[in-house]
Amino acid sequence: MSTTPTPTMDAFTLRQRLASPDAPRLLDVRTPAEYAAVHIPGSANVPLDDLPAHGAELRRRLRDDDVVLVCRTGGRAARAERVLAEAGLSGLHVLDGGILAWQEAGSPVARGRRRWDLERQVRLVAGSLVLVGVLGGLAVPALTWLAAAIGAGLVFAALSNTCAMGLLLSKLPFNRAASCDVESAVRRLARDGASR
Known part of the structure; x- marks a missing residue:
C-alpha cells in the first residue's frame, strides 16, 4: 500500500x-x-x-x-x-x-x-497512571502491569500516530465546549x- x-x-x-x-x-x-x-x-x-x-x-x-x-x-x-x-x-x-x-x-x-491542550492532558493522565502502577506495585505487585500497559499504549500511539487516550479525553465535557x-x-x- x-x-x-x-x-x-x-x-x-x-x-x-x-x-x-x-x-x-x-x-x-x-x-x-x-x-x-x-x-x-x-x-x-x-x-x-x-x-x-x-x-x-x-x-x-x-x-x-x-x-x-x-x-x-x-x-x-x-x-x-x-x-x-x-x-x-x-x-x-x-x-x-x-x-x-x-x-x-x-x-x-x-x-x-x-x-490545557489535549496532548498535555494525555501526558498528565499517562504519567499519573504509570506512577500509580509503579508505586502501587510496591504494595500490590500486580499493579506494575498497569505501568507496563500504559507504556505499551504510548509506544503503539507513537508508531501508529493515533492516541486512544487522547480520543477518550476529547470526549470529556471540559474538552467539548x-x-x-x-x-x-x-x-x-x-x-x-x-x-x-
Whole structure:
C-alpha cells in the first residue's frame, strides 16, 4: 500500500496566502476547548472526531477550494487530511507545525480562556497512571502491569500516530465546549469561500 505524503504549508506561506485575494479557508480540527483557548482568526472549528460524519457535506460545500487544516502540531491535521481526501476533497494542506508554529512565527491569534491542550492532558493522565502502577506495585505487585500497559499504549500511539487516550479525553465535557456547532462551522466555511 503506497501512501502519498501529506501536502503541507508553512506558517509564513499561509500568512502570505491569507492576505491574497485567493486566500485558503482554515479548518481547525482540534477540540472545541483547544480552539476556544487560541486559534487563527477566521478559522472554523470542526473537531477531527466529527469529520467523518460531515465529509460528504464538506465535499459538497467546499468542492475544490484550498483548505488548510490546523491542529496543535500537525499530527491530527494530517489524519484529518486523509479523512477528507477519502471523502473526495482536494486542495487540502496541513499547516506545518500547527498552531504552535503559527504562534512561533509571530502570526496573529485570537485568544479565549486558557485551557490545557489535549496532548498535555494525555501526558498528565499517562504519567499519573504509570506512577500509580509503579508505586502501587510496591504494595500490590500486580499493579506494575498497569505501568507496563500504559507504556505499551504510548509506544503503539507513537508508531501508529493515533492516541486512544487522547480520543477518550476529547470526549470529556471540559474538552467539548458548548460553542462548537459543526453545522454552523461548515456553513461558515462555505460562505467565506463564496464571498471571495
